[in-house]
Amino acid sequence: MSSSQPFLPSSPIGGGGRRKKSRFTYKHLHLLAQSSTTCPLRCIALIDYDAFYAQCEMVRLGVAETQPLAVQQWQGLIAINYPAREFGLSRHVTITEAKQKCPEIVVQHVATWREGDEKWAYREDAAKHIHTDKVSLDPYRLESRKSLALVKEILPPAPVQKVEKASIDEVFLDLSAQIHQILLERHPELQYAPYDDPTENLPLPPSTALNWEADALIDLDSAETEDDDPDWDDVVMNIGSEIVRGVRQIIRERLKYTCSAGIARNKMMAKLGAGYKKPNQQTIVRNRAVQHFLSGFKFTKIRNLGGKLGEQVVDAFNTEEVTDLLKIPVEQLKSKLGDDTGTWLYGIIRGEDNSEVNARTQIKSMLSAKSFRPSINTTEQANRWLRIFVADIFSRLVEEGVLENKRRPKTITLHHRQGGQTRSKQLPIPGGKKIDETILFELAKTLLGQVIVDGRAWPCANLSLAVGGFEEGVLGNKGIDMFLLKGDDAKAALELPSRSNTATPIHADDQPSKRRKLHDGPPGITRFFSKGESTGEGEDSEEDINADDVEHPNLPEDDAVLPNQAPELLQADIATYLCKSCQKPINESDRHEHEDWHFARDLQARDAEAVQGPTNSRPPGPSTAKSKRGGAGTRGRGSKVEKGQSRLAFG
Ligand code: CTP
Ligand code: CA
Ligand code: CA
Numbered sequence: 001m002s003s004s005q006p007f008l009p010s011s012p013i014g015g016g017g018r019r020k021k022s023r024f025t026y027k028h029l030h031l032l033a034q035s036s037t038t039c040p041l042r043c044i045a046l047i048d049y050d051a052f053y054a055q056c057e058m059v060r061l062g063v064a065e066t067q068p069l070a071v072q073q074w075q076g077l078i079a080i081n082y083p084a085r086e087f088g089l090s091r092h093v094t095i096t097e098a099k100q101k102c103p104e105i106v107v108q109h110v111a112t113w114r115e116g117d118e119k120w121a122y123r124e125d126a127a128k129h130i131h132t133d134k135v136s137l138d139p140y141r142l143e144s145r146k147s148l149a150l151v152k153e154i155l156p157p158a159p160v161q162k163v164e165k166a167s168i169d170e171v172f173l174d175l176s177a178q179i180h181q182i183l184l185e186r187h188p189e190l191q192y193a194p195y196d197d198p199t200e201n202l203p204l205p206p207s208t209a210l211n212w213e214a215d216a217l218i219d220l221d222s223a224e225t226e227d228d229d230p231d232w233d234d235v236v237m238n239i240g241s242e243i244v245r246g247v248r249q250i251i252r253e254r255l256k257y258t259c260s261a262g263i264a265r266n267k268m269m270a271k272l273g274a275g276y277k278k279p280n281q282q283t284i285v286r287n288r289a290v291q292h293f294l295s296g297f298k299f300t301k302i303r304n305l306g307g308k309l310g311e312q313v314v315d316a317f318n319t320e321e322v323t324d325l326l327k328i329p330v331e332q333l334k335s336k337l338g339d340d341t342g343t344w345l346y347g348i349i350r351g352e353d354n355s356e357v358n359a360r361t362q363i364k365s366m367l368s369a370k371s372f373r374p375s376i377n378t379t380e381q382a383n384r385w386l387r388i389f390v391a392d393i394f395s396r397l398v399e400e401g402v403l404e405n406k407r408r409p410k411t412i413t414l415h416h417r418q419g420g421q422t423r424s425k426q427l428p429i430p431g432g433k434k435i436d437e438t439i440l441f442e443l444a445k446t447l448l449g450q451v452i453v454d455g456r457a458w459p460c461a462n463l464s465l466a467v468g469g470f471e472e473g474v475l476g477n478k479g480i481d482m483f484l485l486k487g488d489d490a491k492a493a494l495e496l497p498s499r500s501n502t503a504t505p506i507h508a509d510d511q512p513s514k515r516r517k518l519h520d521g522p523p524g525i526t527r528f529f530s531k532g533e534s535t536g537e538g539e540d541s542e543e544d545i546n547a548d549d550v551e552h553p554n555l556p557e558d559d560a561v562l563p564n565q566a567p568e569l570l571q572a573d574i575a576t577y578l579c580k581s582c583q584k585p586i587n588e589s590d591r592h593e594h595e596d597w598h599f600a601r602d603l604q605a606r607d608a609e610a611v612q613g614p615t616n617s618r619p620p621g622p623s624t625a626k627s628k629r630g631g632a633g634t635r636g637r638g639s640k641v642e643k644g645q646s647r648l649a650f651g
Pocket of ligand 1: 048049050051052053054071078079080168169278279
């Protein structure tokens, strides 16, 4: 927790003069080797692709790097490349506006699914078919996967390698263990640990200038100067930046993508650093610069503080500035906000974050969805959509290795929305034989049939189909048992009691409002920076969503915990986090699904605009995302040449 984090004062021991020993100990070095989340020498990087979807299209189309390009989805723009941003374009502008401001812009519509197709395709007339087609973000998902695979290939193998896909275009790297190896190679003096006393301080690193190449360095805290000798944490960051520079270069060479990166002592600071300078730049937030860097932000820009919690803090303390909050004693934060939140906030504004970089590669569920404006009214229409959903999901299942029986989903779920009411029906996917499109389509039709039998099927405003409950396939016959239906499963449908017969809003309020935290701060909060409401974060690391517009009930499909039962079943020891967008505690294991839901809902809102014709309103995401990184100048931290011990005396 925050108070136990062993960051030591960095001023020279005894004041003035050169310290004889490092602030760090052999124990710390040992923790570094283990990628321990409490290690004060820890080094985390976040790599975020520049204008990701736009770059995907640039590479696919083979346009020049200087060519302005935007990615279109129906009547909206969802990605703008950097050359186009120079014309003042952002995701908020309409297509007409974009073409006015930048006549040479290439506007590429995303790929779409069309009935009867076996695969998505890029089509000239895509935008005209909003009522009959649905978008596919698969091309970007594939590129995302390719680049993740490349990053994993570049870095040393596990357990040294720790890579976490954070969103479709972001990846966290815990570089600690790798840096530990490099440190020992370059500084053999560190190898001779006095085994009797791990608390002994390390010798100081050589006081030579660290070469930061073209990296952006965040200015140091006011109590620090660039004349101070570097300690091992500076050296660690320096090696980290070298590694990340190398990774970025290889990505550039092999995949042609540019990306930006943040390098810092934890995920929260790395994420913040990555947004500091774009495109194609990396920013280092040294430990000695953390406080300075953070104090330039409004705390409402901090992840989880953008919504109601942030408002509550603003109300309680009458300020939006991190700097003001820093003056408030933890006791006072706790008394106004509660113990958990108060303690969490106290740590967060001091740049403390012990959350782990963890590899999650397995997809948990896949969803394909469409909202209908106007609503649809016949089984025939619905079946046409089901066929598209099935083709979409099946192509992703193939990608996931379902044909080779590597992994296969256990359940298929249909969500049906009419007005404010969503009904869900679920069936097990029979085991024992290969999943194919016909099986899935038949199941989907059965599910729809159940909705219809219940009555109130039409008009239907939204349909979505999902598969989930993935299991590792076992090759050969041995595995078949696992997939065979148990006696009860033979019973026709398993109806989710969820919101079937009630008009409960999508986010059931029947979840416990407060649950025990497990590790990082108040109720499971582990990711910190607001990225705007809809960045597609979390996309497809655990679940795959293809929704140009989707009303996605937040059903925990995998663990068969039904929303109605949530209070009993979820209460105990399940990590939760507080969703910034809706301020609901969400099961940690459903995080990606939940974030995707918001993402999709925002897309839907945007589509609604598109359908209603151009308006001045804009998707909610980018403004937050922009202001997060946009204020470099206003914060008075423009790049300064003399940084990073460049003025150190040699020898
Ligand atoms: N995205 C989207 N709608 C949003 C936010 C993001 O469709 N409101 C998609 C974008 O098309 C984008 C990708 O998700 O390419 C990654 O988002 P993000 O990293 O926030 O933006 P980028 O476009 O990559 O731009 P930047 O260079 O600022 O990271
Ligand atoms: Ca990006
Ligand atoms: Ca991103």
